[in-house]
Amino acid sequence: MSGTGASHTSGAASDSDPGRAAVASAYQRFEPRAYLRNNYAPPRGDLSSPDGVGPWKLRCLAQTFATGEVSGCTLIDIGSGPTIYQLLSACAHFEDITMTDFLEVNRQELGLWLREEPGAFDWSTYSQHVCLIEGKGESWQEKERQLRARVKRVLPVDVHQLQPLGAGSQAPLPADALVSTFCLEAVSPDLASFQRALDNITTLLKPGGHLLLIGAVEESWYLAGEARLAVVPVRKEEVREALVNSGYEVRDLRTYTMPAHLRTGVDDVKGIFFAWAQKKVGVGL
Numbered sequence: 001m002s003g004t005g006a007s008h009t010s011g012a013a014s015d016s017d018p019g020r021a022a023v024a025s026a027y028q029r030f031e032p033r034a035y036l037r038n039n040y041a042p043p044r045g046d047l048s049s050p051d052g053v054g055p056w057k058l059r060c061l062a063q064t065f066a067t068g069e070v071s072g073c074t075l076i077d078i079g080s081g082p083t084i085y086q087l088l089s090a091c092a093h094f095e096d097i098t099m100t101d102f103l104e105v106n107r108q109e110l111g112l113w114l115r116e117e118p119g120a121f122d123w124s125t126y127s128q129h130v131c132l133i134e135g136k137g138e139s140w141q142e143k144e145r146q147l148r149a150r151v152k153r154v155l156p157v158d159v160h161q162l163q164p165l166g167a168g169s170q171a172p173l174p175a176d177a178l179v180s181t182f183c184l185e186a187v188s189p190d191l192a193s194f195q196r197a198l199d200n201i202t203t204l205l206k207p208g209g210h211l212l213l214i215g216a217v218e219e220s221w222y223l224a225g226e227a228r229l230a231v232v233p234v235r236k237e238e239v240r241e242a243l244v245n246s247g248y249e250v251r252d253l254r255t256y257t258m259p260a261h262l263r264t265g266v267d268d269v270k271g272i273f274f275a276w277a278q279k280k281v282g283v284g285l
Contacts, residue, residue: 072176
């Protein structure tokens with residue numbers, strides 16, 4: 001995936017657009033466990049080095065939530081994939097969290113962890129690391145209990161639809177905040193499609209609400225088992241432009257350069273971006 005492995009998984013539409021239909025077809029071969037091994041086991045899953053990609057992502061999220069500005073009642077994670085780390089800092093600030101993914105296999109993988117079933121992926125090192133950097137004296141078990149309690153539903157999503165959660169969604173709308181990691185660029189055949197997908201998910205967010213977006217910089221493919229999946233390469237300034245075009249004020253935009261020892265052959269990612277953006281009041285739902 002991109003240099004971190006997160007949720008290259010939601011939103012490939014199988015409608016009349018041939019590019020998006022091809023993306024949807026490719027994702028039917030997506031293997032969640034292979035994706036997790038590629039990106040969340042060592043070396044990329046080694047959190048012991050502060051210069052690693054995992055600590056960088058977790059630090060970006062923890063620092064943003066520590067400002068106290070990104071809070072409320074409802075949060076939707078767009079394109080969760082098979083991962084939960086992106087919500088470890090968020091769960092202290094939102095009581096009602098919706099996780100989403102296009103693929104049933106990823107929703108099933110999330111369910112294993114949420115229900116604490118045997119064979120679920122072990123996220124405890126990530127939970128421990130977040131507790132360490134947040135410095136609140138919380139145990140990793142408490143952190144995971146809180147996240148499990150606050151995830152109220154896991155729903156299908158298709159970011160290429162004007163109503164990404166469908167009509168009559170169970171999720172409370174509009175949400176106070178959105179999180180999305182490694183989704184939009186991984187399911188969009190081109191930059192125009194990326195922009196439209198961002199426009200679509202923005203309709204789920206209340207005016208004045210916050211979006212935290214993490215994604216791959218200049219990545220064109222990644223592996224998830226038998227699947228070799230195309231990614232639209234985006235640069236930092238293209239992310240900024242897309243956010244502005246969708247009606248956001250960009251509050252923070254950072255990038256991480258993937259070091260050589262983490263370029264393991266499972267993708268061609270050059271780096272990672274983290275964006276914190278606030279939807280301008282007056283931008284329609």
